[in-house]
Amino acid sequence: MLNKAIHLVWLRHDLRYHDNQALFAASQAAQADNGMVLALFIATPRSWQQHAMAEIRQDLIRRRVQVLASELAELNIPLLAVEGTDYASCYDAVISRLLPLGVVALYAQREYEVREVKRDELVASKLLEQQIPSFWFDRLCVMPPGSVLTQQGDIYKVFTPFKRNWLAKLAMQGVECFAKPAKQAAEALSLPEFPALLTGDNSSMAWPVTELEVLNRMRTFCQQKVQDYATARDFPAIDGTSSLSAYLAIGVLSAQQCVSRLQHEAAQQLEQEKSGASIWLSELIWRDFYKHILVAFPKLIKHQAFQTETDHIPWPNNPALFHAWCQGETGYPIVDAAMRQLNTTGWMHNRLRMITASFLVKDLHIDWRWGERYFMSKLIDGDFAANNGGWQWAASTGTDAAPYFRIFNPVTQSERFDPEGEFIRHYLPMLSHKTAKDIHWPHKVVTPKGYFRPVVDHNEARKLTLALFSAVKGKES
Ligand SMILES: Cc1cc2nc3c(=O)[nH]c(=O)nc-3n(C[C@H](O)[C@H](O)[C@H](O)COP(=O)(O)OP(=O)(O)OC[C@H]3O[C@@H](n4cnc5c(N)ncnc54)[C@H](O)[C@@H]3O)c2cc1C
Structure with missing residues (x-):
């Protein structure tokens, strides 16, 4: 020994x-x-x-x-x-x-x-x-859970004041990154026998895994792309976000390294609130925010809604509609293209996560927990806090969530964020012949061959959503 x-x-x-x-x-x-x-x-x-x-x-x-x-x-x-x-x-x-x-x-x-x-x-x-x-x-977070509190020592339930306090702390204490460990003397260690780590199915091969490559990707983003983030980040056809979430989720990269590099490469931009660098930093703060909330409210881990009264909503949960959503067969091109991106690559653009989550809950009337679980089962960056936070935001059941009466119209979202239909064409080749004007709603004359008839009418679905929420709002939890 x-x-x-x-x-x-x-x-x-x-x-x-x-x-x-x-x-x-x-x-x-x-x-x-x-x-x-x-x-x-x-x-x-x-x-x-x-x-x-x-x-x-x-x-x-x-x-x-x-x-x-x-x-x-x-x-x-x-x-x-x-x-x-x-x-x-x-x-x-x-x-x-x-x-x-x-x-x-x-x-x-x-x-x-x-x-x-x-x-x-x-x-x-x-x-x-x-x-x-x-x-x-x-x-795991830049600011450890429980360290960003109101003056009364309470947890923040709203993002904007949390962010303000978070930024003040950052300005005061800075961010520390630790050097790599020292090289040690080579030793022949005789270890007990254990079952060796198995190899996976190689499904993640599109994602490089050497640490230097990942650090380089992050550095390049901070040097060359972050200035366009404010305008590019909402358009799924553009490679306008960092694509670092998978690495942050398993810790190939730390959020501290991201903040430190951002401060180094984009110090001036960070002084302007609306700059790409400031908005990217905000996203990293959202990451911390949801982890703080998760630790402070363990009921979230048990899949309970943050706004407890919304747990009384009797979601119809039609399995056929859920199946259509999972497979990308709803007849709403932006939703279907997004779900196919998730199913084939294991990743989905943030704007599309918001659209598909809203659609599942507010157009198909399916419990957000079904979608939360489906996302986890497919996402390469699956992270409980961010996923639960995102789902509860979209479903209007969470902390600082979208108000329940603000319901995304999937067709106008599509026109706004994929104006040329480029993203849709990539994932739905059966619509590739459609013009930029028609591709968002290809059912005007007749549904194109090989595509799907709309599974619901958005305006009708919207009315039912409002009724479902109104019935429980104000109820005792
Ligand atoms: C319904 C729904 C589910 C989601 N599920 C997850 C999930 O399981 N894992 C996950 O990491 N993110 C999740 N998000 C947040 C966000 O969509 C992804 O972090 C982002 O799309 C990842 O791409 P990116 O690395 O290019 O992000 P960038 O835009 O480059 O952002 C940089 C980093 O900030 C963090 N971040 C960005 N947005 C958010 C956010 N809204 N909440 C928390 N952290 C954020 C991520 O770590 C991300 O890598 C979800 C959002 C929604 C609406």
Whole structure:
């Protein structure tokens, strides 16, 4: 056995070596006691399934871990990647078996969902029974949940004052990014046998996974594209957003790195509220906002509505309509093209997430939770807080949500945000012959061959939505 103190870093949603506080702290401690860092990743497919995690996201994680292992190997940090089962078995099946190697401490980034919190509390307490300390770092958000509060010490339920306070904190304390861990001496560590991490289905191959490529993508966006973000970000036919969400979701990149790079590349723009840089920063603040809300209101994890009275709405939940929505067969071209983007690429443009979510709830009258789950099962960037926040915003059931009587008209949204019909043509080739004027509503004369008749009448559906909401508004929850 190697006679060295082992500092064990348990990687989960922080699959990177730059700006990884847990790795950094372990590396510092190992330097101080002449020990070594051992990194650990445990795949938990059964728990992932319970979270309805998309196959493509699982594949991205698996590919990223394999590459991270070789990146860390350059620093002589071994990464043990184990194929496990579920959260409950992490300690007994893996961590406890590593302790005899000489583990002196565990380091990890904190996670906030209920099952994850339970998992980590269990591990921390079992380690403590062995007199092994564990260190948990709040790095999932730029401002840790619970750190941005009103003057009365309450959680903000509205985004704009949250953002104001968040920005004031940023101005005061800045943003800190941690250096990569130091290269350590190469050691031959003899590890117990574990089932090796399986490879995925390669469905995420369109997404590069080396850390430097991802950092480069982020840097290029901040240098060359962020100035156009304010005008380009709403048009799905334009590559006008960063496409970093998948990496932020699994932690190949941290939001702190994004903010720090943005400040470096676009300092002047950030002084103007309406600039692309300021608006992009706002999106990163939304990301923090929804995580703060999730931690403060655990009922959200249980899929309850933030506005409790809306849980009384008797959604008709017609399975045939849900099927048409999932498959992109509703007869509303912008909705169908968007759903096909999701089904074929695992990603959907933000404007389209808003349109399709609104359509499911307010045109098809299907419970937002059905859509939330479907999105999770398909999205490469599936993130509980952002997804739940987005769905509850669109469904008018959430905190600071769209008012229920503001109902997107899918045809005018389409005319506005895909004016030439370019995006629609890409995903619905059966409409490619339609002019820019006709493509948004191709049913004026007769529905084109190979396309779908509209499954609902928007104006009629709108009336029912208003009635469903009015009936519960003001009711005791
Ligand atoms: C119904 C619905 C469901 C959504 N589900 C998810 C999800 O599961 N995972 C997810 O990361 N985002 C989700 N979003 C938010 C948003 O659509 C995506 O973050 C964005 O489209 C990702 O593309 P991008 O990386 O190019 O974003 P950019 O426009 O470049 O934004 C930069 C980053 O900010 C964050 N961000 C942007 N918008 C939001 C937002 N509204 N809420 C929270 N964070 C945001 C993301 O991390 C994103 O990568 C959802 C939005 C809606 C309306």
